[in-house]
Amino acid sequence: MPSPKSKNPVHGGGSPVLGSSNGRYDFMSLTKPLNRSSPPHQRQGSDPATARLRASESPTRRRGSSSSTGSGQGLPEEDGLRLNPSFIRVALSSLLAIDLWMSKTMGVCACEDSSWGSVRPLMKLIEISGHGIPWLAGTAYCLYKSDSATGQEVMLNLFMGLLLDLVLVTIVKAVVRRRRPAHNRMDMFATFSVDRFSFPSGHATRAAMCGRFLLAHLVLAAPLRFLVVLWAALVGLSRVLLGRHNVTDVMFGFWMGYVQYNLIEMLWLSPQTLQGLLGQLA
Numbered sequence: 001m002p003s004p005k006s007k008n009p010v011h012g013g014g015s016p017v018l019g020s021s022n023g024r025y026d027f028m029s030l031t032k033p034l035n036r037s038s039p040p041h042q043r044q045g046s047d048p049a050t051a052r053l054r055a056s057e058s059p060t061r062r063r064g065s066s067s068s069t070g071s072g073q074g075l076p077e078e079d080g081l082r083l084n085p086s087f088i089r090v091a092l093s094s095l096l097a098i099d100l101w102m103s104k105t106m107g108v109c110a111c112e113d114s115s116w117g118s119v120r121p122l123m124k125l126i127e128i129s130g131h132g133i134p135w136l137a138g139t140a141y142c143l144y145k146s147d148s149a150t151g152q153e154v155m156l157n158l159f160m161g162l163l164l165d166l167v168l169v170t171i172v173k174a175v176v177r178r179r180r181p182a183h184n185r186m187d188m189f190a191t192f193s194v195d196r197f198s199f200p201s202g203h204a205t206r207a208a209m210c211g212r213f214l215l216a217h218l219v220l221a222a223p224l225r226f227l228v229v230l231w232a233a234l235v236g237l238s239r240v241l242l243g244r245h246n247v248t249d250v251m252f253g254f255w256m257g258y259v260q261y262n263l264i265e266m267l268w269l270s271p272q273t274l275q276g277l278l279g280q281l282a
């Protein structure tokens with residue numbers, strides 16, 4: 001008499017073609033027919049074709065097929081469910097491999113001895129142009145110096161946007177915790193502890209957000225507008241050339257900064273809102 005385990009060939013991580021003679025389970029060849037002494041329900045699918053089909057199934061799928069007791073019904077649906085996650089996993093790991101390879105290849109200013117090491121000082125200058133401190137200090141200074149209500153409104157919203165950017169980037173970096181590329185030298189000035197992580201690039205978010213802000217509110221002349229776009233692109237590119245970031249950190253940073261600008265527009269502080277807020281505080 002078969003043991004309870006052999007009645008349910010699905011459990012125990014074993015194959016439906018487990019032999020159970022004298023109480024022991026042995027893996028049997030999947031291409032050989034099952035032992036004649038097996039009960040009829042175990043002999044289902046004992047022909048070589050079905051056995052091969054089962055052999056190609058993963059343990060998870062075998063688990064899932066217990067309800068159809070080897071009838072084969074429901075397989076196409078299960079195939080759809082199982083193929084997708086593995087396809088996504090393969091696609092993601094391929095993307096990651098390409099990202100790491102591209103980032104390493106492009107990190108040509110990562111140190112002075114790198115192939116483009118002589119350009120490193122220029123890249124570091126571009127880095128400073130996208131750093132949070134000059135942007136916060138510059139905006140606060142313009143806010144203080146501005147004598148028109150419109151100017152103050154614009155500068156205040158830019159200042160709030162810069163703070164929002166710092167908070168959001170900190171949160172995402174702390175959650176994702178992706179390490180910076182191995183070839184990066186951590187010699188950036190004024191960093192927070194969360195800046196040991198690289199995803200997303202804070203410089204890229206700031207460049208995209210401030211770039212959009214400048215284009216929408218401050219820079220109208222066409223040649224200057226081109227320079228703003230060029231500057232934002234160079235800030236992003238310099239992150240990879242300096243070896244600070246992987247390409248995907250910068251791409252995501254650009255996207256995040258772009259969306260952050262939409263957020264600034266949505267939460268725009270008008271003088272009336274500001275007066276209301278200040279009135280509530282007083």
Ligand SMILES: CC(C)=CCC/C(C)=C/COP(=O)(O)O
Nearest residue numbers: 132133190191195200201202203
């Ligand atoms: C200290 C302040 C106000 C901001 C820190 C700015 C900073 C160093 C961000 C890191 O940027 P990446 O993520 O692009 O390396």
